Amino acid sequence: MPKDKFFKDIENKTHPGEKLIPTHCSYCGMQCGMNLRVNTHTNQIIGVEPRYEWPVTLGKMCPKGVTAYQQTNHKDRLLRPLIRDNAALKGTKDGFREASWEEAYDLIARRFLELQGSYGKDSLSVFSGVSMTNEKCYLTGKFARVALQTRYIDYNGRYCMSSAAAGFMRSFGVDRGSTLPWTDLHETDCLFIAGSNTAECHPTSMFRIWEVQNRGGYLIVADPRETPIARRADVHLDLRPGTDLALANCMVHLLIQNGHIDESFVKEHTNGFEDMAEVVKEFTAEYTSEITGVAPEKLIRAAEIYGKAPNAVVMFARGIEQQHKGSDNVSAYTNMALVTGKIGRPKSGVATFTGQGNGQGGREHGQKADALPGYRKIVNPKHVEEVCKVWGITPEEMPQPGVSAQEMFGLMLDKTIRGLYLLCSNPAVSAPNQNFVRSALRQLDFMVCCDFFLSESAEFADVVLPATTWSEDEGTVTNLEGRCIKINKAQEPIGESKPDWLIQVELAERLGRGQYFRHLQSARKVNDEFRLASKGGYADYSGITWEKIEKQNGVFWPCRSEAEEDTGTPYMFLDKKFYHPDGRAKLCALPYRPPAEEPCTLYPLRLTTGRVVYHYLSGNQTRRIPFLKDMCPEPFVEVHPEMAARYNIVHDERVRLYTRRGEAVYKVKITEAIRQDTVFVPYHYGHEESVNLLTIDALDPMSKMPEFKACAAQIEKLHKEEVNGQ
Template sequence: MQRDKFLKEIENLNHPNETLVPTHCSYCAMQCGMNLRVNTSTNKIIGVEPRYDWPVTLGKMCPKGVTAYQQTNHEDRLLKPLIRDDASLKGTKEGFREATWDEAYDLIVKRFKELQQNYGKDSLSVYGGVSMTNEKCYLTGKFARVALQTRYIDYNGRFCMASAAGGINRSLGVDRGSTLPWTDIHETDCLFLAGSNTAECHPTSMFRIWAVQERGGYLIIADPRETPIARRADVHLDLRPGTDLALANGILHLLIENGHVDEEFVKNHTNGFEETKQVVKEFTPEYTSQITGVAPEKIIRAAELYGKAPNAIVLFARGIEQQVKGVDNVSAYINMALVTGNIGRPKAGVGTITGQGNGQGGREHGQKADALPGYRKIANPQHVKEIAEVWGIKPEEMPEAGVSAYEMFGLMEQKTIRSLYLLCSNPVVSAPNSNYVRKMLKQLDFMVCVDFFLSESAEYADVVLPTTTWAEDEGTTTNVEGRVIKINRAQKPLGESKPDWQIQVELAERLGRGKYFSHLKTSKDIFDELRRASKGGNADYYGVTWEKIEKQNGVFWPCKSEDDPGTPHMFLDKKFYHPDGKAKIFALPYTPPAEEPDEEYPLRLTTGRVVYHYLSGNQTRRIQFLKDMSPEPFVEVHPDTAQKYNISHEEKVRLFTRRGEVIYKVKITEAIRKDTVFVPYHWDFERAANILTNPALDPISRMPEFKACAAEIEKIEVKKVQ
């Protein structure tokens, strides 16, 4: 059946009623280039082809990318607004009825106004996401602060990119996720990859990573698991989850001791080296090994390879970032680059491997609780004045900073927040301690969800508004490198669905705030306003235009004027974004994870992705091929640990932490530490890994500690039939 379907699609490749629409994938921040195949007579997307002109991935696509188009015309698509008439059924698929847009809008406006009249402006909240375009992310921030006039807005990047943003900004003065273009990676001499299962999470990067070794360079991997990329590494630093800071300090100790410091660079372009030198003095290979569990000789070898490399790149991802010291971890790895002078030139630098499609742009233009467009800060009166002028409001009308995504649930518990406008996110699955999150959503007075599928979180809503998929709208995203690119519309919106930005403009009108939004008729109108709003900010997009994006195949920010081609390599002038122009080397004493193993919970639980699914799985679990290839979650257990618990491969066990328990099938593998278990997090409700994870927050980024908590396994005894 699948073969026949494939052959039929091949026959249609040159069909006269078919056109190709160049665009980019909807999933991770590789934003792989693709051409969507559209039947012009039916206005339906029918397939996909890779784009070989896209310089980042050169025609490469992963299993998610080649099936992404199938979500647009999927049978589960929401085609009309839904209203729940029975509040007792919140948290289920039941109790909804179809409604008109007018009826849905009227109800939303009525309830929003009632709640704000009774409990104040800040009784409303907005929870966004960064799989949306820059235009939508920008408008969501404006919608919260100008249309709803609430301080409470945050986004799901808080669970993904916040620690990277905090660490990079703190060390370098500006948060652009990568200081160099991805096309430099295969030309470096040493690639140090920390906390990234790249082969599964960003597989279209792998051809560049393998090329490092093929050219005679070296690959170093820091990961508790022997992932596919770790198996090919020259050094695999198999550390205990949550001990990355000690490992980075140990590497830095050896770089200093063995004379790999770029003295001139450190003296002229950094601050903080002497203090840091004193802190890392105790992190000998032996001491570092005691904390991390990594053999001393591996630590020594990794430092030697990195330190001697003419050019070296450090990349990191969620493994080091989703911790209570995620910001410190990021700064600690950046310390390695700063001390050796591996930054501010081609083939050398640092970067975070962004998880969500617009994880970079989505955090730059106003969705974060404390941020305004262009990476301005609400705490800065001048920044507020600049954005208020663009928006046409008085500076004193700008709401104060709110709180982070997880902290919003605490305010729901306190009844400070009584309503939620949720879009492009599924916190019931993606937030830590998810049983608590479900309870908070259920007790809300009123909840609106904007989505194209009825997600697990949408089941808690009172009104669900049908939005479009990425292929039914146009706009820009900013990929893993900081390159602004263009998403093109391939199909008209299905059913009565509308783009998120259009919904917000129409709601603003009904809320009596239309004069601030009515001029925004198209995505391009919004982007042009975003350009003006970002002008002069750290994330300056003013010189980026849709026309320039098409001409250059993307534009790297900062891009400050229309004749500016953009900035592929950051800091070539060795001027960092701190007031004195210098980068900061941070002295970072080691602290353990918020929750260490003990007698009751002797194991370490860590979580992550598999190649066939994306984030909460709301999209990918509906695609039959992806579901067939990875139908259910599992818990990885080392053979020695399995023997200790008397459990076998594919046997079901109870995995539990202080927050809850989940039953999983066991996957026995030598690719994991004996003291650690791993669970992928893409599944719903009773199978959700985040039932177990720890909501302890990084003090700076407010990122939860998804990657390390104490756990225990319990064998499920099967009763014998008499």
Template sequence: MLKDKFFKEINNKIHPNETLVATHCCYCAMQCGMNLRVNTDTNKIIGVEPRYDWPVNLGKMCPKGVTAYQQTNHDDRLLRPLIRDDASKKGTKEGFREASWDEAYDLIVRKVKEMQANYGKDSVAVYGGVSMTNEKCYLNGKFARVALQTRYIDYNGRFCMASAASGLNRSLGVDRGSTVPWTDVHQTDCLFLAGSNASECHPTMMFRVWEVQDRGGYLIVADPRETALARRADVHLDLRPGTDLALANCMINLLNQNGHIDKEFIRNHTNGFEETLEVVKQFTPEYTSEITGVAPEKLIRAAEIYGKAPNAIVMFCRGIEQQEKGTDNVSAYINMALVTGKIGRPKSGVATITGQGNGQGGREHGQKADALPGYRKITNPKHVEEVCKVWGIKPEEMPLPGVSAYEMFELMENKTIRALFLLCSNPAVSAPNLNYVRKVLKEDLEFMVVNDMFLSESCEFADVVLPTTTWSEDEGTTTNLEGRIIKINRAQEPVGESKPDWLIQVELAERLGRGDYFRHLKTAKDVYDELRLASKGGYADYYGATWEKIEKQKGVFWPCKDEADPGTPYMFLDQKYYYLDGKAKICALPYRPPAEEPCEQYPLRMTNGRVVYHYLSGNQTRRIPFLRDMCPEPFVEVHPETAEQYGISHDEVVRLFTRRGEAFYKVKITEAIRKDTVFVPYHWGHEQSINLLTIPALDPISRMPEFKACAAQIEKQPERVNIR
């Protein structure tokens, strides 16, 4: 009681002429609760305070969260629309002039109508992002399919969450990122984290991770790097990048051999066990060690700990998902929970540690190439009919499925797609094989509109840039990594002439002659209420999760079917999975190596990831002085023995190159990386982007590129190179 009273007093403590606005962080999918400090005289956000009443982070914040408010009134904010008058300067920040909204809208509408008249409706495409609210993501899908009437829409979650979604759907029949609420994490007996550098990417969950060990539980980490998380692990499975599937198959083999499987659970609630046993039987610790580089005794110990744990949660992240076999990796790790029956109950289950702020909700309501609101499928006639009733269109008017994000660039190159609307994403930094992507944006795409709050690297290829609001200047909902729908609250009025993305689309739809389907959406709440209706009856059913209920309950877990439904914090408590027979699938998954293995010319394995001070492409965080000062530039991690072999020293600039491109980085010598592997963080653009080097090999199911593994080489430079 005293603790609660203290936290309440802290939350209510404000300075003169200030008010606190309860909301959530704009960055990762922890969506940590925070209070924004607003000066009531100027109506400007001036700071942030912890929010101790939010159950996910309990007042804890990371360096990005405590400085997030600084982006709202940043000097770099775009205040008016920009139109490019000098096409010769495309690919640079030059050649733009400020314009009115009317002029920008008129140009966009004229270009869209011209191209669709000449080349068909599908000549215009939409590319969205999942750092937007559910309302914006939902309207993005409707705008593409109803206002533009195009089949081509996809989103940047294709580079982030797509493999997790595909694997969860295949194994469990539904994609909700976590089968348990985050408040269960610290109460389990074993955490098995695969491909996650949570200590830097999701630091506000770490108090729960450490508490597992403090309570006598165990931590197992599969990662090529000895991160802070891996250093504390009871077992660190230091595998080669791209070999997770072999490791997971070995776990299943050992769990079966050592009697740690739940035969009754398997018989009653799963399919595919016998087929899977046949596939995994060759993955002995010794054979798996040859593939992964992990010592056999570590593999044996990890399987023993997980197998004996009364409760356990398997968690995975981009390390296993951003691979050409990312979907198989996800299903393979889910197999661990299914063969042991450690799912569908408190303190046990599976979870993907979502990266982008609305990575869950942003993929549920129509931004994906084949998806409709409520996680319906555009290939299912019944699903199409249900959504068409809400949208007021005929089923035959619903466009066909499109293609994945990277494949859209290929369609731009061959002129199938001639114009692009880009919202809340920065593919000129985040896409793989960037030399190709940038060439397509500059030379092949005829017209591009970008909605952004800053002039990002992708804006440099735009013909029109529309200034959007930050998260703190609008309201709406997001869905965090648990599947908890939360409320974002407006803290100040939009700066300059910036507008929310949803409003821009409503206004554009009117000018495109499709206003009858949009003009009733006058507020973000109007959009959300339509989303609720459109999702009703779908897997991701938000219908009962009103804004009022979200505020009252501190979030609502979907599915939430009606007013009386409190939501679903735990999935599968009834052991009914989302298949016709109610059974989950244990997937038999033969191992295949990465798309590109090391060779004599490219003998190293290259991987990449985040640092704690930056977020995604860095478009937001590289502008914040503290974050920029703490990590001003990228680097390449090299093991000391590898550095000695190449004759390179700490802080020396080297050329790192692959078959697709090159970049120059300072060397960071560390024993935390494997001898056969190099690591580079991916938050920088232009010639510092690691995606100049990455391979666009796509997962056959999720269409996720293989960001996390390719063959590379380091070259010592005769003279010090100036890094731009």
């Protein structure tokens, strides 16, 4: 039997009393295709099967995706609104009682309006996330600016994709996470992957990466750790955390020095070459080795492979982006593609591994502090006028830009912000410098949290509203390629939970702003308005209908016409026209800056953080799934054997890890896969296990991304009585 027919027969096979609902995973930006198995008698999800026809992952799923359906009917689901009657218990799971939606809405509206009456419109804030549909992300931006009329809105993508966005905007004039479709990756000749533990964070992309090598192509990986993908690399650039900018500048210097640049492309389609070349010329292999710790011969070999490859893709993730110079890192690695002309064509380009399911779409349509739908800017009067026409407000009513997520916590501490509406995010785990963040949440006069589980952040709330999971609603998301796809509803919401968009529509009515929202009574109607609001923007979704998505297996933006022949834009810059006013890309001259906090006598180690394959972001969802929790039940600290010997610590021993901001106790994992001067802790754990008690909140001046990936740390053995008390 032909393989395609075999897979089709498997996929279409259903059992009596079951139906299959085609949809996508709720987790990372791969958005793997899946069919949810639904019992037709109970109308509940009972399992999952892969979708082999989904072109990005071809039926492949990771441990998180295989178990994602288990969150929907989980015993921990919030089923009714909760109201806290004992403010003294903020920051704990105690002090809540169940309430009706009417009582919860009345309390929220009264307290929000009281705060704004006493302290002004901007005394309220919204902190949202990008594990939501485009429709929900869009409506959240509108809710903040039209229903609450506040300037203070930002989102957890500030901790995830903001540096990629800022770097791409500076280099290209537009931010789309990938300039080519993922289905091209296995056909390229070289992959240069920086700061991505791909095999654990985006495992369903690995079959394409291995195929590059199987075909005789090359794999280069830049990472402080010898991750699974680094072990298979032709060159592993094992740099010190926080030194990526020096490494990228070195690559560009060597490409220029060895004649691997495309002079006609640089001359005709870019600006800034001379200034950039002047900056990078000092980054010889020897000088860069002193900064990064990477052997000079590795640097030379990596540049030679990339430079000679007929086609190549530069890829990166949070490792290079979550730094106080993350935007510079992105533009510096992007310089590699621009100087060689390996962009704007099939099998070559630049791509970022998106961390959250809608990390691309969620940053394009109005959740960012300074952004409006379609990637418009609040500071641009023409952009404001275009969106105001859709929303039915005047430009004078549009709030001014706010501040970034981490900066909002500072405004909570000084009482500029007194109220918070939090949804789809868990900053009490995911934000850096947790002692600062948790103090800010306690300082609030009134906090509302929408979630489907009682997260660590919800423990600080005065009201918790039960939201639906991804499988109880429908809408679109945009995967890591820039492909807009459809999430389908598989079962009705359990208990009294409601979709986030509906909660906002109903709250707007209570706040006296219902006339701007009451027409949005379905996800489909929100989609219609969202597409209209994006029309004419850089991220134009106006032509991406639900019907077109189904017919074409997703549609790449920009797509400006609903006509069937407009199939969107899988490849960016095929015409070599970039989005800057002159149509040219910018080659950025980026002097090196060290990490904000370098090791010293008191803190001699470098701490970096990241993911494991079994958990997702703050772990609010995955730590509740039995299989995933069993596979990685607690955090750990990776330590090199020589470092362990120096500190007289052994495998599985518990140690105290501390920085200038806090401390935590972790079990030791001794491994040669980490640099001797570096320790690593996964960030999926809450309360006193959170590594973000230790991380630094130094911000990138452009993207406002905190420096999660590099800070100075120290380890110490626990005293005997401390060990016995564990």
